[in-house]
Amino acid sequence: MLFWTIGWPIIWVLIGSFSFTGNAPTETVAYTRGAISISMMVFGLMTAGMANLPGNIAQDRERGLLTKVMSMPISPWRDFTGRILALLAFSGLSAMLVIAVGLACGARFSFTGINFIASLAFILLIFVASAGIGMLIGTFVKHVHGAIMSGVGLTVVSAALSGVMTPYEFLPSILQNFARIYPISSANSAITYLLVGARYAGYEPISVSQTVPTALIALLLFILGLITYSRFCWKKD
Amino acid sequence: MKFNVTHYYSSLLYGRVQAVKTFAVLAENVTKEYGEKEVLKKVNLKISKGEFYALMGPNGSGKTTLASILASVKSPTSGKIEIFGKKPEAARKITGYVPQENFSSPLLTGKENLMYFAELLGYSKREAAEIVEGLLKKVGLWEDANKRVSHYSGGMRKRLEVATILFPGLKLLILDEPTTGLDPSARRKFLGLVQELRNEETTILLITHIGADADLASRVGLIDRGLIIAEDQPEKLKRNSGLKNVVNIETSIKNDKVASLLSKFSEKMKVLETETGYRVFTEDVEKATPNIVRSLDENGCKVIRIETAKPSLEDVFFKLTERKVREVD
Numbered sequence: 191m192l193f194w195t196i197g198w199p200i201i202w203v204l205i206g207s208f209s210f211t212g213n214a215p216t217e218t219v220a221y222t223r224g225a226i227s228i229s230m231m232v233f234g235l236m237t238a239g240m241a242n243l244p245g246n247i248a249q250d251r252e253r254g255l256l257t258k259v260m261s262m263p264i265s266p267w268r269d270f271t272g273r274i275l276a277l278l279a280f281s282g283l284s285a286m287l288v289i290a291v292g293l294a295c296g297a298r299f300s301f302t303g304i305n306f307i308a309s310l311a312f313i314l315l316i317f318v319a320s321a322g323i324g325m326l327i328g329t330f331v332k333h334v335h336g337a338i339m340s341g342v343g344l345t346v347v348s349a350a351l352s353g354v355m356t357p358y359e360f361l362p363s364i365l366q367n368f369a370r371i372y373p374i375s376s377a378n379s380a381i382t383y384l385l386v387g388a389r390y391a392g393y394e395p396i397s398v399s400q401t402v403p404t405a406l407i408a409l410l411l412f413i414l415g416l417i418t419y420s421r422f423c424w425k426k427d
Numbered sequence: 428m429k430f431n432v433t434h435y436y437s438s439l440l441y442g443r444v445q446a447v448k449t450f451a452v453l454a455e456n457v458t459k460e461y462g463e464k465e466v467l468k469k470v471n472l473k474i475s476k477g478e479f480y481a482l483m484g485p486n487g488s489g490k491t492t493l494a495s496i497l498a499s500v501k502s503p504t505s506g507k508i509e510i511f512g513k514k515p516e517a518a519r520k521i522t523g524y525v526p527q528e529n530f531s532s533p534l535l536t537g538k539e540n541l542m543y544f545a546e547l548l549g550y551s552k553r554e555a556a557e558i559v560e561g562l563l564k565k566v567g568l569w570e571d572a573n574k575r576v577s578h579y580s581g582g583m584r585k586r587l588e589v590a591t592i593l594f595p596g597l598k599l600l601i602l603d604e605p606t607t608g609l610d611p612s613a614r615r616k617f618l619g620l621v622q623e624l625r626n627e628e629t630t631i632l633l634i635t636h637i638g639a640d641a642d643l644a645s646r647v648g649l650i651d652r653g654l655i656i657a658e659d660q661p662e663k664l665k666r667n668s669g670l671k672n673v674v675n676i677e678t679s680i681k682n683d684k685v686a687s688l689l690s691k692f693s694e695k696m697k698v699l700e701t702e703t704g705y706r707v708f709t710e711d712v713e714k715a716t717p718n719i720v721r722s723l724d725e726n727g728c729k730v731i732r733i734e735t736a737k738p739s740l741e742d743v744f745f746k747l748t749e750r751k752v753r754e755v756d
Contacts, residue, residue, distance in 0.1 A: 254528025258591070261498040261524035264547055426502040427461075 199230035207295035220298035225390040227292025232378040234284040239320025241341030247328030248337035266420040305384040312377040319408035325415030358392025373408035451630035457506030468653040477627040481644035489653040498524035523592025533577035562590040582613025638740030670738035678704040679729035
């Protein structure tokens with residue numbers, strides 16, 4: 191899983207930074223690399239939440255740890271908090287490594303104070319939405335490999351269809367609509383808009399009409415995942 | 428102070444009722460159904476404080492289901508369950524459960540695994556470190572405390588997992604098939620540890636399908652198809668089973684023909700298949716033994732070893748159910 195969460199995005203930062211910027215004007219190369227690095231950071235966050243988390247849940251279930259913990263005087267919320275904090279640390283590490291490799295490859299970002307803080311908020315939304323989807327997968331897909339592969343598959347497909355891995359303007363209009371609704375791609379565009387520039391986002395993702403639904407859907411996914419996890423994973427059948 | 432007669436007698440009565448009622452484990456008419464399938468059928472079980480009770484039965488008999496209900500991991504469909512007079516959910520602080528699976532993390536060291544559980548239980552890092560050191564010493568793993576669990580043997584790993592139920596305050600220890608998969612030496616060492624845990628304050632419930640493990644208990648319950656079919660001290664169970672002698676035969680081959688030949692020498696034509704051969708139940712061992720050897724030899728089956736043995740709990744189970752506790756190859 192380390193490969194999918196950290197290795198794979200880094201490989202794509204390396205490939206993308208040098209092969210996808212061949213025809214770009216010199217003055218835009220550094221920002222294009224920045225946009226690629228952000229997309230890959232988002233991909234890493236998605237994999238951590240949508241594949242790592244369900245993989246861990248399924249593994250704990252398979253090896254009896256969940257049964258053991260359920261027999262202890264611990265609430266599902268405590269177990270859940272532990273999982274989320276571990277995921278947060280792991281996602282943070284993945285994000286920092288991917289951005290560091292991007293910077294080493296010549297990526298440039300505009301790290302102004304407010305933009306940086308706003309970007310962190312959008313990163314948090316990506317984390318929250320991915321974790322929500324991950325908990326749904328982890329609750330219903332019982333086997334470890336099944337849970338991981340379902341998560342990786344969903345990550346790759348949704349990232350490709352929503353413009354995380356493809357520039358927004360290249361998407362057909364129906365997928366552009368999806369990219370605006372899907373909170374992860376919408377937050378990805380917002381981060382790109384804030385840290386790299388408006389022209390790399392393809393639309394204005396930080397308007398109120400865009401950010402409010404993004405935040406609400408991300409939170410909704412998280413709450414849905416949380417309720418499902420605590421109801422069904424901890425269900426005494 | 429005013430003496431209240433009613434209060435005095437009612438408290439006396441209440442005290443007596445409490446004394447009678449409080450078992451470490453009390454299960455009354457417990458049933459568990461999964462759809463149409465009835466896994467537990469009105470099971471009744473009473474285990475006193477400080478008792479070492481073994482619940483023995485084959486796979487699918489319902490013993491693990493009962494254990495997980497007592498550990499409050501599963502809910503019964505109906506019936507009453509009490510752990511030291513409380514509902515299982517309310518007794519989690521005093522109940523320690525080691526499920527069948529190896530739940531310890533192979534990526535962490537033995538010490539880190541126990542620290543994880545200690546912190547889950549709410550101990551501070553300092554308290555946890557002290558307790559964990561004591562637990563590791565108790566289960567004989569202190570010298571290997573900083574080794575990754577992936578480098579532990581099966582027996583060491585099981586002992587580590589048992590350490591998770593030895594935190595202070597735990598009064599009921601439920602061990603679900605802890606010796607499964609352990610080699611004979613590791614099994615003996617592990618059972619030695621379980622024996623050491625016995626004391627007046629600690630009640631042990633051992634779930635097993637191995638008669639020799641159940642033999643260690645002060646009382647054994649035999650469970651089959653969701654029902655406890657017999658319950659007593661191990662020796663009494665054997666004595667009352669009516670089984671007198673058992674001939675243990677290691678044969679060169681095992682097939683239906685050999686089993687059929689042996690059944691002629693066995694009580695009620697019952698022959699128990701073992702890993703290496705068969706067990707025949709007979710009253711007159713001296714008379715039966717040479718006849719068994721001759722009969723098998725005439726039919727092309729060599730007897731590698733033949734010996735008389737005392738009836739085991741597996742034999743008792745077989746006598747009662749005509750089913751084996753353990754599946755053999």
